[in-house]
Amino acid sequence: MNNLAQIRFSLFILILSATTMLWGCMPEPLAVEGLPSLKPQIIVSSQIIPDQSLVVLLTKSFGALDAGEDSDAQALLDQIAVTDASVTITGPQGTYTLQALALGIYGGVSIPFQEGESYELRAKSETLGEVTAVTTVRRQVSFEDISADLVFDGYDDTVAQVTYSFNDPAEKNWYVVNSQRIRLNDLENNLLDPNAFTKVIDDVDFNGGGHAETFRGFRQNFHTGDTLLVSLSNVSEDYYSFIRLRLDNRYSFSQFLSEPVNYPSNVTGGKGFFNLYVPDIRLFVLK
Structure with missing residues (x-):
């Protein structure tokens, strides 16, 4: 895979990994006046893939007066993308500079990430200041078996049903399963898809063993020929x-009572998370 193909594939994966974080920041707009405007902060999201390419998405925080579910995706990304940053990754093998791509996305290829090693992200924006974060490369866990089918839900809808299994390593692990219908030529709306499905799994009940389940969990109709992306990530x-x-x-009024949202973060000087986990990605054309 050449460098351009690596970056494109990394962007494709980042679309999925960033959906929950970015859409989770998006409240319903409030028709109020007189509220103080707080200084925006940089929000970090990142993704690596097995060929050692990395993509980092930098956006700025926004509040209840700025956007809602009906917001135009391209206009919103133009508003919140951080495009003036210099971004580096430093690890045991040295420091690597990421290239600005588009929409606040910065990428690099052939970075020798090593499982169990720690790496530092540093991003400096002329308008928003500097953020740093340190994280450790997680072990990849892959699906043992997976299938996706169209099923009738018993009402008026046809939904996507996913059945999967995987083997959990003996150490303590935590997982994120993501799935969404995707359109390969629609980056912005994939990134801001409110119908993307995410669930988290703690291995407390199956540590060192196997795990299997079937889920539907989608809030939209599916049709023959739709493309479904499903991923499994072993996260911190x-x-x-x-x-x-x-x-x-996600649907709580309290979610947008403060700006920026007061959620945990491993980013110093900003929000979001710097992650170095490698998801197992599967694509299905539904029949």
Whole structure:
């Protein structure tokens, strides 16, 4: 795979990994006046893939007066993307500079990430200041078996049903399962898809053994020929807790009572999470 193909595939994966974080920041707009405007902060999201390419998404925080579910995706990304940053990754093998791509996305290829090693992200924006974060590369856990089918839900809808299994390594692990219908030529709306499905799993009941389940969990109709993307990610406990909190508060009024949202983060000087886990990605054309 050449460098351009690596970056494109990394972008494709980042679409999925960033959906919960970015959409979780999006409240319903409030028709109020006189509220003080707080200084925006940089929000970090990141993704690596097995060929050692990395993509980092930098956006700025926004509040209840700025956007809602009906917001135009391109206009919103133009508003919140951080495009003036210099971004580096430093690890045991040295420091690597990421290239600005588009929409606040920065990428690099051939970075020799090593499982169990720690790496530091540093991003400096002329307008928003500097953020740093340190994380450790997680072991990849892959699906043992997986299938996706169209099923009738007993009412008026046809939904996507996913059945999967995987083997859990003996150490303590936490997982995020993501799935969404995707359109390969629609980056912005994939990134801001409110119908994307996310769940978190703690291996407390199956540590060192196998895990299997079937889920539907989608809030939209599916049709023959739709493309469904499903991923399994072995994540850190902190990121698991972050996503779990996002999911618990996704439809809560309290989610947007403060700006920026007061959720846990491993980013110093900003929000979000710097992650170095490698998801197992599967694509299905539904029949």
